Amino acid sequence: MYQAGYLKHFTEQVFLALGCSEADAQLAARVLISADLRGVDSHGIARLAGYVRLYDHGRLNPNPDIRVVYETPSTAVVDGDRGLGLVVAPKAMQIAIEKAKVAGSGWISVRNSNHFGIAGYHAMMALEHDMIGWTMTNAAPLVTPTFSLDKMLGTNPIAVAVPAGEETPFVADFASTAVAYGKFEILQRKGLPAPLGWAQDADGNPTTDSNAVKSGGGLLPLGSDREHGSHKGYGLGAIVDIFSGVLSGANFGPWVPPFATAGFMSAGEGVGLGTGHFVGAMRVDGFRPADEFKKDMDKWIRAFQNARPVDGRKVLVPGDPEREIEAERRVNGIALLEPVVLSLDELAKRFSIPFEINL
């Protein structure tokens, strides 16, 4: 077990070693470790070595000039200058919040960035300002649209955070696919099959092969097949791609560069700059008094939490499970898998940063 503070400090040291500023290294570490705290292990410190590989391949600028390229009172495009997505996205969100203070809402499409950690972190930045936060990002193509053999979209997540009054906030944060790719990696390691409806094989047939995506198949959009609405999941992933990639001038669709998978590092011929995000903030009191809104959100949350559950289950409000995991992990610490610990140990040796192996 590792304490969050320990992992955060280690992460900071690694980003400092790459040449990031103190402030950027702290921010990036906070965003990355928030994933481990919230139970989204695939997007946390397990990816730290990947960011270093991005740097090694010349695709990461540790001292980016993150700037507004174009703007109106409520919109802008931000160029991330190949900086860490973990830094670019919260800075873009801060710009959205500042615009919302003046114009009621702020919407920023971001180009020339890369993986930004968990979408929920950035959306939740809006909460302390009594704003609703939105985040989306495109990602390297793993997903086959309905009836397609080609992988055309990433897992393209959406996060929306909504403040409440006495209740804890509503925080939805989900990929536009049936499952995250990380679930396949777990099954691959254990040599187990996947449920039907998660992936298709190279011929477009439903498959239980947990290696399908690596052997010419693809992840299925939310809805799994046409009969169960996969065209809706595809539509959702497409919206995320257009808002993040096409609107900003980043890469989009099949051209989005890979994150940092070994042997698949070069971004190939692009149609834009880096990876794209889309972030937004809306002032609640741009619509109605914030205290009235928050009272109604409390009513909404209680109604859903008190819905009659299926036997042995509980009706959850989006954000509840992550908050429960965070509360537990802040006390008991974070367990890391052996390959993750070994990847951190390698980084520790390379950058001469103290690190304790703790399995």
Added chain:
Amino acid sequence: MYQAGYLKHFTEQVFLALGCSEADAQLAARVLISADLRGVDSHGIARLAGYVRLYDHGRLNPNPDIRVVYETPSTAVVDGDRGLGLVVAPKAMQIAIEKAKVAGSGWISVRNSNHFGIAGYHAMMALEHDMIGWTMTNAAPLVTPTFSLDKMLGTNPIAVAVPAGEETPFVADFASTAVAYGKFEILQRKGLPAPLGWAQDADGNPTTDSNAVKSGGGLLPLGSDREHGSHKGYGLGAIVDIFSGVLSGANFGPWVPPFATAGFMSAGEGVGLGTGHFVGAMRVDGFRPADEFKKDMDKWIRAFQNARPVDGRKVLVPGDPEREIEAERRVNGIALLEPVVLSLDELAKRFSIPFEINL
């Protein structure tokens, strides 16, 4: 077969008979018949008798004072004054477009409305202004969130319309459920079972009973079950409900009043005013020059249309199928089912409007 113009004229006459102004009757008829033209038969003239029932039950104001209740440069709440959703929503969208012209984007949450026809119509209003259009609406509870026995959400659709250059626009328009309720009604009429994954029974078990929703069960969110991501479809429906209902001060969640189902007309105890919508418009050139954006959208659309298809299929871009149906129906006319024709004949007799029975 009926020509669209014939059905539109008939619809106008009915709304005029209820006391709507000439302009409102024309607008409402155009929105309603656009659903029949685009192949969304469940949301077109089949619902005309339902709007009349809303009127009969005192829930429809034919001469509403549709007004902005509160606003900032890029946001507002509009009160629909119990007017036809078919009129309230396009008027709210017009306000969003005007705000976007000045502030870059415009976002309107609407209360005190009712069924607004197809979401896509309103989103597509943005296209001619080189804007991206958004529409959402909440609806009466038919959907059981993941692990819930209670129906807490409507089918809560989302539509997003994006302009392109030489290609036709991208128009996604989909419910946040595995299927629309209309698909069950078709199966009920034919006495056929439904595929697993569309509905659950009164105990929360998967069912093929196409009458399940009427016998204590519920529609399933997009994703169908927890293993295939139903919590994501639930999250999406929840976002639509919060933006449409809670943000505007309309009813939300289990309190959204029914559209106009016989025997289920009274809205019961509410927590807000009528049904809620959320509409938005973003100027493309609030982000980057419109011609650059549209060239990239053409590239996006062609890449997806040219993706290698599963044997015997075709990869579609959202909006393609509806556009093909519209082109065909504008030439060959619209076929209506017998119960729909009979419901129109009843309206014709009641309001002394000529109507030709044409099966």
